[in-house]
Amino acid sequence: MRYNGLIDKYREYLPVSDSTEIITLCEGNTPLIKADNLARKLELDCEIYLKYEGSNPTGSFKDRGMTMAVTKAKEEGSHAIICASTGNTSAAAAAYGAKAGLKTYVLIPDGYIALGKLSQAMMYGARVIAINGNFDNALDAVREISKNYPITLVNSVNPYRIEGQKTGAFEIVEALGDAPDYHFIPVGNAGNITAYWKGYKEFFNLGKSKQLPKMMGIQAEGSAAIVKGHKIDAPQTIATAIRIGNPASWKQAEAARDESKGTIDMVSDEKIIEAYNLLASTEGVLAEPASCAPVAGLIKLKDTIKPKSKIVCILTGNGLKDPDCAIKYAKSPVEKTTSDIKDIVKLMGL
């Protein structure tokens, strides 16, 4: 049987009916990679698993929420979707908008010139509009427009996105036969930690798991609003996907932490890059910097982890999303020699 996306698979747990036309790119069903090299390296007598969300169709976990948001937008008769985003959300919105045959508008602050991150949205045919203002102005504008026109807002305030994203927890429970002991996850806008906690609770309440995990949210130091207990006006971190100073799901993230007896902690950019290199060189897994925050968090907190635990780290985005970072932080330069076998073999140290 052909896998046809997460709504088709988890239909009974999602707000759709039998007559709902599903807009899907076969998102979800992502690998849970066992990371034994990493466990050995950290001297942790545990099973570590990496949930590799970068294999989603547009390269990030945003596809899980977007299949729901766009499916519902179409069902409700919307003619277009809109979001303010310079990154993964814009790519996901544009791809699902294209698949649904809906117009997609992406608003960004002017002066934002990193075309790389926007090239996906542009290829998928979205109209990208740069406004003379900052990101908050762009967000205000899309809220206002979506109120007054038949255009659906697909930013994280769209309630269906959490519904789609919770399926990541379902997949983990099914893969492991139970919930893990610890669930490490990057925290930016805090929608994803909210969604996973909701998913874990739903499956636990249905008797599909025997336990609930401790939710271990990891922020970047330069944008650690929840850890520091106040909004960050100018958030800074190399992990652009979690560079958010005032998380939309702040309260829900704190609830997930408290209900699960977990924690929300923070890591420096330096530690994020260390984890980025470690993941690639020991596990062969390249994930975008924000995705490496939970691994850096696991390293920071490893002495608090109970032996024999099962640990899942959510790697939210594909490393190919940020090629500049890979070029900048790859440790070994290209070495040069002649085409003489003797010289090559000597350089190789044979």
Add this chain to the structure above:
Amino acid sequence: MRYNGLIDKYREYLPVSDSTEIITLCEGNTPLIKADNLARKLELDCEIYLKYEGSNPTGSFKDRGMTMAVTKAKEEGSHAIICASTGNTSAAAAAYGAKAGLKTYVLIPDGYIALGKLSQAMMYGARVIAINGNFDNALDAVREISKNYPITLVNSVNPYRIEGQKTGAFEIVEALGDAPDYHFIPVGNAGNITAYWKGYKEFFNLGKSKQLPKMMGIQAEGSAAIVKGHKIDAPQTIATAIRIGNPASWKQAEAARDESKGTIDMVSDEKIIEAYNLLASTEGVLAEPASCAPVAGLIKLKDTIKPKSKIVCILTGNGLKDPDCAIKYAKSPVEKTTSDIKDIVKLMGL
């Protein structure tokens, strides 16, 4: 049950034993996306499916072969792997080498400066060595070195790669309940068309499918050695992943074509880019240019396709592999306006 890669899943059809230690990044199990928008656009009364190999762990179909090649290298006691490659093969080799704990050497011709394509291999910790010569010199060197040292050559001459790659055909047969009528696939070195044909034949002979597909190999005009019947000395195409003038599996590709009553045809770079844009804007699927050759081929040959057919196109690599191409060919530029809602709404045409 956790999916643990294609060797685990298709063990009985692959050259491994119960004691083989499998080196996997959970490759395979890739989406088969139904492309109804594309079928409508082409006015084809057919089911078109896109096999999205870009969701493999390093972003291309090469991972299917590399899990086999590296698993066998480790089983056979090798201490290192080596390849000559500037692209997808180097990324896959380096990732699986890292996972296996083997040293990985990547030889490239000097003067090759597109770090983007190499950044993956470098991140995964491979030693990248540029030799003063061309690609053929690099290939000669890795062959010579692998003969004289306990270093396994993982270029396409490695016989295990075809074995891993044939599992793509298994997945398609299982997803559709039978083989498709037509199988469109890019042809560069011709290993993949060889592997898929082998896979289809094996499942047909086991009674798992009722039919065999017509194999429709598509080359780029500037490197269409098989179509033109002679080696191309300086192959040229924007589809770098199939820019090969003397395919290693030339004869096997011709055999697949002839046995299946299919064809090997060619398309221009212009048509490849058209297909690249069409896939992204109508289906929300971004694939690297070489992956779009089969779609361009389907467009070229559409009048020869029988109505009601099932057609599979293999999209071999992730569009994120080639961000420069996306920036260059995205049709719509970023539009600019003020942050005044009236101006934004006017620009949007509301």
